[in-house]
Amino acid sequence: MQSPSDLELLEKVNAGDARAYSEIVRRYEQRVFYVVKRMLNDDDESADATQEVFIKLHDSLKKFRGDANLYTYIYRIATNVAISYLRKRKVRAVVRLDEMVSNMLTGGNEPQRESEQGELRRLVSEAVAALPTQQKQVFILRFYEELSYEEIAQIMHRSMGAMKANYFHAVKKIGDYLKNAMR
Numbered sequence: 001m002q003s004p005s006d007l008e009l010l011e012k013v014n015a016g017d018a019r020a021y022s023e024i025v026r027r028y029e030q031r032v033f034y035v036v037k038r039m040l041n042d043d044d045e046s047a048d049a050t051q052e053v054f055i056k057l058h059d060s061l062k063k064f065r066g067d068a069n070l071y072t073y074i075y076r077i078a079t080n081v082a083i084s085y086l087r088k089r090k091v092r093a094v095v096r097l098d099e100m101v102s103n104m105l106t107g108g109n110e111p112q113r114e115s116e117q118g119e120l121r122r123l124v125s126e127a128v129a130a131l132p133t134q135q136k137q138v139f140i141l142r143f144y145e146e147l148s149y150e151e152i153a154q155i156m157h158r159s160m161g162a163m164k165a166n167y168f169h170a171v172k173k174i175g176d177y178l179k180n181a182m183r
Helices: 007-012 017-041 045-061 070-105 110-129 133-142 149-156 158-183
Strands: none
Touching: 007 017, 007 045, 007 070, 017 045, 017 070, 045 070, 070 110, 070 158, 110 133, 110 158, 133 158, 149 158
8 A cells, every 4th residue: 555645644634633643753753853963963952853843843734835845844844943952052052151251251350350351352353253254244233233033134135044053153153262262
């Protein structure tokens, strides 16, 4: 017996057939895992993200119009979930970086602290200047201008996901630059 097509499975899911949804998960779970793993490079996080992808898929299948094939739709959800995980990871990394810088700037007398803050600002400026053009633009618009990713995407005529990814990579490069400079 031939297995049902994605479209047939979707019709069954929309009719309330839970087994049809299980078949979709079985069919695409491994591919989704490897997509998010390539982005996250962490097995545990990738497993969690994969589960989240299928929860989001289940919640959004009623809205799926079938304009693209099902895997393309799932892939889009998977990349968005992975970017969300990267963003959460970046926030944790930035907080740690902020704590490190804060600890470095505490103590000592007032002129020494001002001098260290000036040095830190200089290093951040150098790090930003060294970024690739698009990452630099996204970083400046997001960090200094405090624009939303949606606003940045409109300004740069790119997808919001691309802007989030650019910002994540910019922050990572700046953090690496600062860590190396402060050694």
